[in-house]
Amino acid sequence: MTEKTPITLTVNGRNYTIAVEPRRTLADAIREDCGLTGTHIGCEHGVCGACTVLVDGEPVRSCLMFAAQADGKQIRTVEGLAKDGELHVMQQAFMDHHGLQCGFCTPGFLMLAVGVLEREPDISDEDLLDVLSSNLCRCTGYQNIVKAVRAAAKEMRGQ
Amino acid sequence: MTAHTKGSGMTWVGRAIRRLEDPALVTGQGRFTADLPAQYWVRFLRSPVAAGRIESIKAPQGALVVTAKDLTGVKPILAVLHKFAYRPVAQPILAAGEVRFVGEPVAAVVASSEAEAEDILDDIELVVGDTKSVIDARAALQDGAPQIHKEAPGNVILDGRIKTPDFDTVWAGAHRIVTMEARSRRQNATPMEPRAGHAAYDAPTGRVTLTCTTQMPHVMRTAIADVLGMPESDLRVIAPDVGGGFGQKMSLAAEYVVLVWLARKLKSSVAWTEDRRENLIAGFHARDQYLTLQGAFDEDAKLIALKTDIIANVGAYSCFPTTCGVEPLMAMAEMPGPYDFRHYDARARGVLTNTCTMAPYRGVSRPTITFTLERLMDKAARAFGLDPVDIRRRNLIGKFPYVSVAGLTFDEASYKETLEMAVKAIDLPAFRARQRDARKQSRYLGIGFATFSERTGYGSPAFAARGMEITPGWETVILSIDPSGFAEARIGASPHGQGLRTALAQIIADEIGVAPQMIRVVHGDTDRAPYGWGTFASRSLVISGGATSIAAQKVRAKLIKIASHMLEASPGDIVLEDGAAKVAGTDRSVSIAKMAREAYTQTHRFKGEIDPGISETGTYDPPGTFSNACHIAVVEVDVETGRTMVERYLVAEDAGRIINPMIAEGQVHGGIAQGIGNALLEEIVYDESGGILTATLADYLPPTAHEIPPIELHHRETPSTESITKAKGLGEGGTIGAPAAVVNAINDALAPFGVEIDEIPATPQRVRAALRSALHSAHSRASGNPAGP
DSSP states (O other), rough: OOOOOOEEETTTTTTEEEETTTTTTTHHHHIIIITTTTOOOOSSSSSOTTTTEEEETEEEEEEEBBBBGGTTTEOGGGGSSSSBBOOOHHHHHHTTTTTTTTTOOOOOHHHHHHHHHHOOTTTOHHHHHHHTTTTSSSSSOOOOHHHHEEEEEHHHOOO | OOOOOSSSOOOSOOOOOOOHHHHHHHHTTTOOOGGGOSSEEEEEEEEESSSEEEEEOOOOOEEEEGGGOOOOOOOOBOOOOSSSOOOOOOBBOOOOOOOOSTTTTTEEEESSHHHHHHHHHOOOOOEEEOOOOOSSSSHSSSSTOOSOTTTTTGGGGEEEEETTHHHHHHHHOOOOHHHHHHEEEOBBOOSOOOEEEEEEEEETTTEEEEHHHEEEEEHHHHHHHHHHHHGGEEEEOOBHHHHOOTTTTOOHHHHHHHHHHHHHHHHEEEEEEEEEEHHHHHHBBOOOOOEEEEEOTTTTTTTEEEEEEEEEEEEESSSSSTTTTTHHHHHHHHTTTTTTOOOOEEEEEEEOSSOOOOOOOTTTTHHHHHHHHHHHHHHHHHHHHHOOOHHHHHHHSSSEEEEEEEOOOOOOOHHHHHHHHHHHHHHHHHHHHHHHHHTTTOOOOEEEEEEEEEEOOOOOHHHHTTTTSOOOEEEEEEEETTTTTTTTEESSOOOSSOOOOHHHHHHHHHHHHHOOEEEEOOOBBBBSSSOOSSOOOOIIIIIEEEOOOOOOHHHHHHHHHHHHHHHHHGGGEEEEEEEEETTTTSOOOHHHHHHHHHHOOOOOGGTTOOSSSEEEEEEEEOEEEEEEEEEEEEEEEEEETTEEEEEEEEEEOOOOOOOHHHHHHHHHHHHHHHHHHHHTTTTOOOOOTBBBSSTTTTTTTOOOOOTOOOOEEEEEEOOOOTTTTOOOOOHHHHHHHHHHHHHHHHHHHHHGOOOOEEEOOOOOHHHHHHHHHHHHHHHHHTTTOOOOO
């Protein structure tokens, strides 16, 4: 299992040419080979969603995808959300509405919410709650996460 | 941003300012333990059986595998109480000969990557001779049950009793006795960040830095140095960003001891991050209890006496530093709740079993005892034909200070007032009408109440009452202003998501007239922070906040003294605001930066009247203060599937003076979500042989956004007389009240079926089983036939 394959991950617009074992997960590759530790690992079996990143625009649990499967794809992580020192509206909304406490699940929630709203800006409140139910948070009780995402959604729609 | 201070009318305390912690955390710049690179990675070989003797461990050729035999001179973990017939039992760092639960660490595999270590782990041949195990606490108490430790005969590690004089006479004369048999199933705190440690050896000094996900960095340093027999000054413990703890991360993990040992042995850096399975099977458990509770009432439904028997399954070892007494003793001391009565007979036992060790989890026993007591009050209400609100009105305490039957002093609070606030806000008559209408359509709505106290911010006397060998309590804060004028508070508390940095900065800001954003609060590094007990038990805002306030008042006094020298004004005329000292009513002022520079570099100007530098220490060790709340849950139970949905959740709470309302509400929200999880979903399930059936997050179920309804909060502030900042703690109340409110609501919903559910979590299976058995007995009664199987 130790033979390594060269691949190129494009993360937040930057190319990382790395060599990985076939079994290496995308989550581990992002964190250890690309050095982007903002993506967190909470369960490694696809339930908690802490490791959610965007792959070609779609929210993906990076613990359930092999790094090799993401070869050549466009990956976005929490580190790529802010532009030129300006926070993404979703990041700002999480701060404004106290949508985080320990901050461990936060990158996953941010990427999930950004991914969904970019794809479906007019998503209903009910469907949004459905989507947000795919990730776990143990600190906030979710109320303020939902509030933050709704507020950011409004802003992203330009309202 | 403008700074305000005392006298200006505006304060930072009381304002919902954004958290200073957040910018790093929302941009992926948080620094968690698992983010650190290491030379070596460790995986632990864990016991596959609940009880047995290790016969052989055969590692693959050339692999670095450490077992108990290698740890010569390393002491076991020994948590000690000096009261309540406590029997100390030793926990070896790696299982030595005997294994006592599935998941117990047996060996450490060291390799250059996690993957490689896992490969080696797969190739180790471990032979364990199974012996008989016992999983259930009542079974462990029976004659002939397997003995977990020879030091604790009969598997009883602790046996606490309280009995007030004349109890038996009062009991015999009671008008009515109401009985409640409660069962609380085993749970896991499940922080989103699993446990992780990273130990790095520093060759020039011979020191080791252990970075780990702990709530108690100094206590870890003391404990690990003790166990390894090394000077404590050779060990530095860092708690970086910690991804939630909820109590699970306050106990000493044997794995961290191994990491420090390895770092010294290999003279390198060694890391371990547990996977979720390890966390669920071996990362400490909680709340596995049987509680029997009987209440004696007089003719007016007034509670006069309480009798209880508490059996806490503490697992295979006793957690350090609190000991396994934490659950049974908390239950015994606080079972009386916020009710006024004078006679009490309680027994609380800690029972060893072949299961994962129990440790504190948010609320510590109070979610289970509040559930038990509040179910009892509802049963009593039904027995007397009273409304659940009425029976609470008759029994809640209302005069303060109140000394409870178990000897606790309750400070001023608002038990009755918050009950009335909550009842008014929920509009009970409207709900009852809706409930009646819904039942006509075979929909079952229910309402449940919980009134309770939350003991918070208690110092060393409270822990000493338990006879703890390690008695936590006080906190120290050192507040300094450096020569550039920048304020930095170093604290012994160790927050991990609570927002304490922000709250303490607000307290300091009001004293010294500097905006909170300009104040740095440093914690979680034993080389930087003063010795302290960390963050747990809803203590930090009260105790560390009090110590902060003391230190900040001293700094304020010093700044005023310096300013009065520099501005040649009377100290009484100096005000501190906007980062400067000003002479009231004039335009004369001097900046804190300039004062600080002089305090360090121009001390001769003060002619020996002012000590050099600006650094003051505050230490605080309060007796404790009680928050209180009334929770109301409105649920709908689907009688076909047994599924409960919480449709509305209302809280009227009083936690004294609120420092930051946004943070306070967040604590209540999060606590309630955990309490709802505890009430409906979360359960660690062992099979009969001690294997865990719930080792993934698809089996052990923390609630998602779907299960948590909007939470409606009503506040009231009764300033604490036992806390310098007048604040009370509120980190655990949500979790304490929710299981009681939710399960009372389920029972209310199912009242037409004559069903009583006295077990948490009230899973769909349990609700269905209760309904089936109720329908079955109703059918048997109707047909006159005895109930079949």
